[in-house]
Amino acid sequence: MTRPVTVVTGGSRGIGAATCVRLAADGHDVVLGYVRDGEAAEHTATAVRASGVRCVTVRVDTSEEADVDRLFETAAEALGPVTGLVNNAGVTGPLGRLADTDPADLRRVVEVNLLGALLCSRRAAREMPARGGGVIVNVSSAAATLGSPGEYVHYAATKAAVDALTLGLAKELGQDGIRVNAVAPGVIDTDIHRAMGDPGRPERVAATTPLRRAGRAEEVAAAIAWLMSPESSYTTGAVLRVAGGR
Numbered sequence: 001m002t003r004p005v006t007v008v009t010g011g012s013r014g015i016g017a018a019t020c021v022r023l024a025a026d027g028h029d030v031v032l033g034y035v036r037d038g039e040a041a042e043h044t045a046t047a048v049r050a051s052g053v054r055c056v057t058v059r060v061d062t063s064e065e066a067d068v069d070r071l072f073e074t075a076a077e078a079l080g081p082v083t084g085l086v087n088n089a090g091v092t093g094p095l096g097r098l099a100d101t102d103p104a105d106l107r108r109v110v111e112v113n114l115l116g117a118l119l120c121s122r123r124a125a126r127e128m129p130a131r132g133g134g135v136i137v138n139v140s141s142a143a144a145t146l147g148s149p150g151e152y153v154h155y156a157a158t159k160a161a162v163d164a165l166t167l168g169l170a171k172e173l174g175q176d177g178i179r180v181n182a183v184a185p186g187v188i189d190t191d192i193h194r195a196m197g198d199p200g201r202p203e204r205v206a207a208t209t210p211l212r213r214a215g216r217a218e219e220v221a222a223a224i225a226w227l228m229s230p231e232s233s234y235t236t237g238a239v240l241r242v243a244g245g246r
């Protein structure tokens with residue numbers, strides 16, 4: 001039996017890395033995208049291959065159309081036609097009020113979180129129908145419905161757009177046998193908080209989270225793996241919240 005071939009953007013670290021490892025355990029060959037941290041990408045790829053599946057790493061800025069084309073072309077050459085896509089790559093920029101946020105940071109967050117997901121989804125939507133189907137999972141955020149005032153309303157806005165993309169594309173591609181869903185994580189313990197200038201954020205937010213703790217990347221990966229699997233065969237257009245009750 002041929003294995004699913006799944007592209008995971010931002011697969012080098014955090015939620016993406018946990019997703020690559022989990023999908024490998026579920027029998028997927030994995031195309032692992034990363035933008036800067038080649039060492040982390042190779043480290044995760046080694047963990048993926050330990051499950052006995054194939055893994056190729058590709059350096060790709062998902063906000064660049066040519067990079068996205070190269071990602072899918074490399075995937076097809078190395079592992080065969082892509083059957084699944086996890087749009088996980090994302091950035092927040094520094095924490096703060098909108099009035100104080102640098103326009104360059106606004107632009108970057110929109111380009112990576114929204115344009116990147118659109119470009120990768122577009123490429124998948126051009127390839128998958130000819131093969132009779134496929135699965136796309138977008139990594140959104142609980143921020144999409146919380147709004148994140150004082151922290152990053154621009155980031156929340158891009159994730160709300162990802163939810164709209166999920167719903168619209170699910171309706172557009174359902175007849176082609178392609179399911180499109182999203183997960184909306186709450187505060188998960190990854191490097192992203194350090195990158196936004198607040199490494200202590202997961203611990204602090206835990207106090208106001210109903211389950212009284214931050215989530216682990218593996219807990220989000222489990223939800224993504226379910227949405228990628230035939231177990232969720234009648235689920236499309238859904239946003240699955242994995243946020244400890246937030």
Ligand code: NAP
Nearest residue numbers: 010012013014015035036037061062089090187188190192
């Ligand atoms: P992370 O630990 O900071 O990892 C980010 C990943 O995205 C890395 O693999 C990074 O690659 C990659 N990346 C960044 N910019 C990219 C670009 N332009 N093109 C391609 N890849 C790029 O982040 P995380 O916490 O795992 O977050 C993953 C996703 O979950 C994001 O979409 C984020 O918005 C979402 N999310 C996270 C949380 C949370 O609390 N952690 C909550 C809700 C939603 P390099 O390793 O090469 O830098």
